[in-house]
Amino acid sequence: MRNTLSIARKELSVYFTTPLPYALFAVATVFTGFFLVGLIQKFQRLCQLAGQLGQYIDASFLNLTDFVILPCIQQSGLLAAIAAPFLSMRLIAEEKRQRTFELLMTAPVRSVELVIGKYVSGCLILALTVAATFIAPILLDRFSLGVQGSGVDWSTVRVAFAGLLLWTAAAMALGLFISALTDSQAVAAIISLLVFILLWVCGWVGQGSEGIVGTVLGYLSVPEHLEGFMKGIVRLQDVVYFSSLVVLGLFLSHRAVEGQRWV
Amino acid sequence: MPKMIEVQNLSKHFREHVAVSDLTFSLEAGEILGFLGPNGAGKTTTMRMLTGYMPPTDGTIRVAGFDVFEEPLEVKRRIGYLPELPPVYLDMTVRGYLEFCARLKGLRRKAVKSEVDRAEEATRTADVEERLIGNLSKGYRQRVGLAQAILGSPPVLILDEPTVGLDPVQIIEVRELVQSLAKSGEHTIILSTHILHEVTELCQKALVIKGGRMVGFDTLEGFRRRLVDGRQASLEEIYLRLIEAPGIDPLSGEKTAAEASPQVPPEASPEGAEKNAGVDSPSEPSASP
Numbered sequence: 001m002r003n004t005l006s007i008a009r010k011e012l013s014v015y016f017t018t019p020l021p022y023a024l025f026a027v028a029t030v031f032t033g034f035f036l037v038g039l040i041q042k043f044q045r046l047c048q049l050a051g052q053l054g055q056y057i058d059a060s061f062l063n064l065t066d067f068v069i070l071p072c073i074q075q076s077g078l079l080a081a082i083a084a085p086f087l088s089m090r091l092i093a094e095e096k097r098q099r100t101f102e103l104l105m106t107a108p109v110r111s112v113e114l115v116i117g118k119y120v121s122g123c124l125i126l127a128l129t130v131a132a133t134f135i136a137p138i139l140l141d142r143f144s145l146g147v148q149g150s151g152v153d154w155s156t157v158r159v160a161f162a163g164l165l166l167w168t169a170a171a172m173a174l175g176l177f178i179s180a181l182t183d184s185q186a187v188a189a190i191i192s193l194l195v196f197i198l199l200w201v202c203g204w205v206g207q208g209s210e211g212i213v214g215t216v217l218g219y220l221s222v223p224e225h226l227e228g229f230m231k232g233i234v235r236l237q238d239v240v241y242f243s244s245l246v247v248l249g250l251f252l253s254h255r256a257v258e259g260q261r262w263v
Numbered sequence: 264m265p266k267m268i269e270v271q272n273l274s275k276h277f278r279e280h281v282a283v284s285d286l287t288f289s290l291e292a293g294e295i296l297g298f299l300g301p302n303g304a305g306k307t308t309t310m311r312m313l314t315g316y317m318p319p320t321d322g323t324i325r326v327a328g329f330d331v332f333e334e335p336l337e338v339k340r341r342i343g344y345l346p347e348l349p350p351v352y353l354d355m356t357v358r359g360y361l362e363f364c365a366r367l368k369g370l371r372r373k374a375v376k377s378e379v380d381r382a383e384e385a386t387r388t389a390d391v392e393e394r395l396i397g398n399l400s401k402g403y404r405q406r407v408g409l410a411q412a413i414l415g416s417p418p419v420l421i422l423d424e425p426t427v428g429l430d431p432v433q434i435i436e437v438r439e440l441v442q443s444l445a446k447s448g449e450h451t452i453i454l455s456t457h458i459l460h461e462v463t464e465l466c467q468k469a470l471v472i473k474g475g476r477m478v479g480f481d482t483l484e485g486f487r488r489r490l491v492d493g494r495q496a497s498l499e500e501i502y503l504r505l506i507e508a509p510g511i512d513p514l515s516g517e518k519t520a521a522e523a524s525p526q527v528p529p530e531a532s533p534e535g536a537e538k539n540a541g542v543d544s545p546s547e548p549s550a551s552p
Binding site: 002003006007009010013014017018098099100101102103104105106107108109110261 | 311314315316317318336337339340342344346348350351352353354355359363364366367368369395411
């Protein structure tokens with residue numbers, strides 16, 4: 001436990017002495033800003049349209065949470081898929097390249113402590129990166145205070161955000177494993193990016209295919225499993241999906257680190 | 264005195280390549296061993312196995328009575344290791360790095376500060392403690408690596424070419440440091456190097472390997488008595504004799520060691536030599552396929 005904390009602490013200090021997390025935070029905030037502005041403009045147009053057609057349709061389904069905040073959080077999931085490789089790539093690959101892996105493997109530390117320490121620190125930075133998205137509900141909450149109270153449905157937003165965090169946790173575990181397989185950060189980043197994007201888009205292919213292939217691809221698809229969270233519903237199958245990815249990633253990372261001894 | 268390091272029939276194969284073959288030796292607490300051999304002879308591989316970084320293909324290693332394979336954590340707690348390239352994080356400050364290493368070695372929070380201070384003082388790195396390691400010269404990085412190894416005063420120190428790539432002043436400094444560690448008598452040290460007079464100055468014993476096989480393990484006196492009829496030959500001469508032994512049969516070198524062992528001083532491990540003699544024949548087939 002102490003070793004895990006020491007390793008996590010060192011990882012965090014190394015992260016923050018490199019410009020990488022700051023660059024990611026900047027990218028995340030800028031993207032969120034663009035999306036937010038775009039979504040608000042779209043929402044505005046919808047509201048105007050609904051106003052003109054007021055007598056024909058019921059405009060009560062138009063609300064900030066469903067039309068602005070949740071899409072914003074959803075896009076943040078893709079942002080996480082793109083940011084995660086940059087954070088996970090160095091975790092173990094860099095140790096091998098710098099020869100510091102020898103230090104860790106000859107210190108009285110268990111591989112599992114090493115893996116968890118690395119994982120926790122990576123998760124923390126990635127969570128901070130996607131937390132930039134949280135500007136959306138906070139801003140809108142401040143500006144949408146009306147007669148009916150806040151325009152933000154916080155309970156839904158919280159669940160959506162929890163779903164997003166689950167996805168970042170899963171991505172980091174898989175990224176850690178891929179980083180443990182190579183001593184090149186670039187290779188680790190490219191392969192992780194490939195895996196995350198595939199996990200993100202395989203559902204689209206799945207929708208087009210028939211039979212078992214379509215079903216399996218659908219099950220593997222990340223957006224499919226985020227969908228429930230984005231509606232404010234916690235479904236057991238989604239929680240199981242993401243936690244299985246975390247467990248699988250950590251287990252494989254541990255195996256890969258242990259396997260270094262057996263070359 | 265109990266044996267601090269016991270290595271028996273140690274072998275390491277990388278697929279077809281035999282890196283270390285049938286190495287047997289032992290060291291008592293407080294002994295300093297010079298580990299010699301040409302490049303690629305298997306020195307680094309042997310050290311990596313001693314520290315638990317790599318598992319041996321065959322054979323056993325015991326450090327302070329603990330088997331490296333069975334109880335790796337107990338062994339790792341007792342070893343300070345400086346690999347060939349100092350294992351430093353370029354993005355960390357010297358102080359931050361040493362504190363991290365001290366915590367990894369399981370030192371208590373209060374002990375961390377005093378140990379880091381002590382190691383910095385011993386390796387004269389205190390004046391750069393706030394600088395990033397990436398901005399330090401090679402000599403300083405080496406010293407930081409050495410500081411890392413002596414944190415927590417481990418009973419066993421394994422130093423893989425600690426003076427390689429340093430300038431003459433730095434070499435002398437590192438040598439003095441190792442000398443002071445040796446004099447304290449708290450450490451059993453295995454030192455690999457190509458600078459032979461370093462071994463003459465620092466070490467009580469020398470182990471020479473070639474092509475993964477031991478060609479000599481003795482005190483300098485023992486070597487002299489055996490190889491040059493007691494003449495005051497330099498270690499260079501002895502080393503060349505061992506390495507370039509005519510016939511290049513390392514086993515014959517080992518046999519000489521076994522024959523000569525009864526005459527060597529009591530602490531110069533007749534036991535180690537006996538083991539060599541004992542394993543001579545079974546080792547032969549293992550190397551041939």
